[in-house]
Amino acid sequence: MEAVAKVGYVPNPAARSLRSRKTHMVLVVLPDLSNIFFSQVLRGIEEALFAAGYGMIIGDLNGAAEKERRFADFAAAGQVDGVMLLNGHLFGEAELGVPVVALCEAIEGADIPQIEVENRKGARAMTEHLARLGHRAIGYVTGPTDNVLERERFAGYREGLERAGLVFDPGLVWEGDWKLETGAAIGRRILSEGKRQSAVFCSNDEMAIGLLRAFASAGVRVPEDISVAGFDDIEYAAMTSPALTTIRQPRRDIGREGASALLELLGGRKPAPRIRLQTELVERASAAAPKHG
Amino acid sequence: MEAVAKVGYVPNPAARSLRSRKTHMVLVVLPDLSNIFFSQVLRGIEEALFAAGYGMIIGDLNGAAEKERRFADFAAAGQVDGVMLLNGHLFGEAELGVPVVALCEAIEGADIPQIEVENRKGARAMTEHLARLGHRAIGYVTGPTDNVLERERFAGYREGLERAGLVFDPGLVWEGDWKLETGAAIGRRILSEGKRQSAVFCSNDEMAIGLLRAFASAGVRVPEDISVAGFDDIEYAAMTSPALTTIRQPRRDIGREGASALLELLGGRKPAPRIRLQTELVERASAAAPKHG
DNA sequence: TTGAAAGCGCTAACAT
DNA sequence: ATGTTAGCGCTTTCAA
Numbered sequence: 001m002e003a004v005a006k007v008g009y010v011p012n013p014a015a016r017s018l019r020s021r022k023t024h025m026v027l028v029v030l031p032d033l034s035n036i037f038f039s040q041v042l043r044g045i046e047e048a049l050f051a052a053g054y055g056m057i058i059g060d061l062n063g064a065a066e067k068e069r070r071f072a073d074f075a076a077a078g079q080v081d082g083v084m085l086l087n088g089h090l091f092g093e094a095e096l097g098v099p100v101v102a103l104c105e106a107i108e109g110a111d112i113p114q115i116e117v118e119n120r121k122g123a124r125a126m127t128e129h130l131a132r133l134g135h136r137a138i139g140y141v142t143g144p145t146d147n148v149l150e151r152e153r154f155a156g157y158r159e160g161l162e163r164a165g166l167v168f169d170p171g172l173v174w175e176g177d178w179k180l181e182t183g184a185a186i187g188r189r190i191l192s193e194g195k196r197q198s199a200v201f202c203s204n205d206e207m208a209i210g211l212l213r214a215f216a217s218a219g220v221r222v223p224e225d226i227s228v229a230g231f232d233d234i235e236y237a238a239m240t241s242p243a244l245t246t247i248r249q250p251r252r253d254i255g256r257e258g259a260s261a262l263l264e265l266l267g268g269r270k271p272a273p274r275i276r277l278q279t280e281l282v283e284r285a286s287a288a289a290p291k292h293g
Numbered sequence: 294m295e296a297v298a299k300v301g302y303v304p305n306p307a308a309r310s311l312r313s314r315k316t317h318m319v320l321v322v323l324p325d326l327s328n329i330f331f332s333q334v335l336r337g338i339e340e341a342l343f344a345a346g347y348g349m350i351i352g353d354l355n356g357a358a359e360k361e362r363r364f365a366d367f368a369a370a371g372q373v374d375g376v377m378l379l380n381g382h383l384f385g386e387a388e389l390g391v392p393v394v395a396l397c398e399a400i401e402g403a404d405i406p407q408i409e410v411e412n413r414k415g416a417r418a419m420t421e422h423l424a425r426l427g428h429r430a431i432g433y434v435t436g437p438t439d440n441v442l443e444r445e446r447f448a449g450y451r452e453g454l455e456r457a458g459l460v461f462d463p464g465l466v467w468e469g470d471w472k473l474e475t476g477a478a479i480g481r482r483i484l485s486e487g488k489r490q491s492a493v494f495c496s497n498d499e500m501a502i503g504l505l506r507a508f509a510s511a512g513v514r515v516p517e518d519i520s521v522a523g524f525d526d527i528e529y530a531a532m533t534s535p536a537l538t539t540i541r542q543p544r545r546d547i548g549r550e551g552a553s554a555l556l557e558l559l560g561g562r563k564p565a566p567r568i569r570l571q572t573e574l575v576e577r578a579s580a581a582a583p584k585h586g
Numbered sequence: 587t588t589g590a591a592a593g594c595g596c597t598a599a600c601a602t
Numbered sequence: 603a604t605g606t607t608a609g610c611g612c613t614t615t616c617a618a
Contacts (some may be wrong), residue, residue: 010370014310015595037328046353077303216534241509309612
C-alpha cells in the first residue's frame with residue numbers, strides 16, 4: 001500500500017466501470033437550472049451523493065423537451081447508475097434501465113420511489129388562511145399548467161376556496177410560468193385590469209416577488225391595498241418589503257431524501273415507495289386583513 | 294444502420310471511454326451551489342457543453358475545503374476530460390492531468406485560459422458613480438476576503454475612492470461573505486453603529502438586498518436616508534423596492550465562454566489565454582444624491 | 587476499402 | 603488465503 005501511494009497509482013474509473021458495470025454517477029434532470037428553488041434541492045442531493053461516493057451529473061431541460069430524449073439515451077447507455085427526476089414527469093416511454101426516483105411531486109402512475117411535498121395541502125392552507133383573514137376575492141397566479149406541482153397547487157387553491165365557502169372565479173386566475181419577470185408582468189396586468197380581488201396567491205415565490213415589484217412601482221401598497229402570498233419560501237421571500245407570506249418547502253430535505261432513496265435502490269435495498277414531506281405556512285407581512293370587508 | 298436501430302444497440306460508454314481515453318464529461322467546481330449568481334453561469338456552461346456532446350458534473354465545495362482534494366482526485370483519475378474552476382483558486386498542488394479553465398476572475402500565476410470579468414473596473418466605476426452623486430462617506434461590505442473576486446472588487450472600491458479624492462476609512466468597511474442573511478445582519482449593525490456614511494456599496498447583490506431589507510425593517514428609507522449599491526445584477530436586483538443600482542456581469546456569457554475555451558482545449562486547439570468580459574453599471578433607484586451634501 | 591486482432595485496466599471467477 | 607486468467611465492449615492498428 002505504501003508502494004501504491006509512492007508510485008501514485010490511481011485506479012482507472014473507465015476500466016472499473018466497464019468491468020463492474022457501475023459508474024458511481026447519478027443523473028439529475030431538472031426543468032430549470034436558473035430557478036433558485038432548485039439550488040437548495042441540488043445541494044441536498046449533492047451532499048448525500050457525495051457522502052456515498054457518487055457524483056452528480058446535471059441535466060438541465062431549460063424548457064427544451066427534445067433534451068429529454070438525450071438524457072434518456074444517456075441513462076439508457078449506462079452512463080449513470082441512477083436517475084433523479086425533478087421535472088415532474090417521466091420521459092422516454094422506454095425504460096431507462098437504471099433505478100429512478102422522482103422528487104418534488106408524485107408522478108402519476110409511476111412505480112418508482114417518490115419524494116412528495118404536500119403541494120395541494122399547502123396551497124389549500126394558504127387559501128384558507130387568506131379567507132380567514134377576511135378576503136372574499138382571492139386571485140391566483142398559476143405556474144406552467146402542464147406541471148404536476150402546479151396542478152396540485154391549483155387543486156389546493158380550489159379546495160381552499162370551497163372549504164372557505166367562496167366561489168371559484170376563473171376571471172381571477174392568471175396563467176404564469178414560475179418566472180420572476182412573468183410575475184412582474186402579471187402584476188402590471190392585474191392592476192391595469194382593475195382591482196377585482198383583495199388578495200393574490202401566487203404559485204411560487206418568484207412570481208409573488210414580481211407582483212410585489214409591480215405593485216410597488218405603481219404605488220399600490222401591500223398589504224394595505226392588496227395582499228400577496230407565495231409558495232416555496234425561497235431565501236428572497238424573507239427579504240422583500242414587505243416580507244412575503246408563503247408556504248415553506250423543506251428544499252434541502254427534498255434533495256437529501258431523494259438521494260437517499262436512490263442510494264437505497266442502488267444498494268439493492270427497497271426504499272419507502274413514498275416519502276411525504278410537510279409544508280409549513282410562514283406568515284409574514286405581505287398578507288393581512290383587507291381594509292374594507 | 295437499420296439493423297442497429299432495430300436491435301436497439303447502444304454503444305457502451307465505459308468501454309468506449311476505456312479505449313479512447315475520453316469521457317465526454319467535464320467537472321465544474323463551484324464554491325456555492327446555492328448562490329443564485331452561479332445558476333446563469335451554469336446554464337451558459339451547460340448549453341455549450343451539451344451542444345458539443347459533453348456532460349457536466351457538478352462539484353459543489355460548499356465551503357468545505359477538503360472536498361477540493363476529492364474533486365482533484367476525481368479529475369486526476371480520468372473521470373472527466375476537463376475541469377472548469379469557478380472557485381477563484383487552483384487546488385491540489387499536483388496537476389490534474391486534464392485541461393483546466395478558470396472563470397469569473399483571474400487566478401494569479403496560473404497558466405490556464407481564464408474568463409475574466411472586470412471586477413476591479415466595475416467596483417471602481419460604482420464607487421466613482423456614488424461619489425459623483427455627491428456621497429463623501431461611502432461604506433463597503435466585503436465578500437469572503439480570501440476570494441480573488443473580492444480582492445479585485447475591494448481594490449476597485451479603493452481606487453474609486455482615490456480617484457474621487459476621498460479618503461479610505463477602514464471604519465466604513467464591514468466584512469461579509471456574499472450571503473443574503475449576512476447582508477441583513479450587517480445592515481442592522483450599520484444602523485446600530487450610528488450612521489456614518491450616506492452610501493453603502495456591497496460586494497454583491499445578495500448582501501445589498503439583505504441591507505435593503507434591514508433598512509426597510511428599521512424604517513430607514515433608501516435612497517432618501519442612505520444609498521445602497523450592489524454587484525452582479527442578479528434577477529432579484531431589479532425586483533427589490535427600491536430597485537438596486539448595481540454592476541451587471543454577463544453571467545451566461547461567462548459560462549458559455551468558459552465552456553468554449555475548454556472545448557477548444559479538448560479539441561487540441563489553443564484558445565485565447567484570457568477573455569475579458571465587460572461589466573456595466575445599471576442605475577436604478579437605490580442610489581441617489583444624498584439629502585444633505 | 588474492408589476485415590481481423592490486439593488490448594485498454596480492471597474485477598470476478600476460478601484454481602491452487 | 604493467495605495467485606491466475608478470462609473477458610467487460612469498444613477503438614485502433616495492422617493485414618489483406
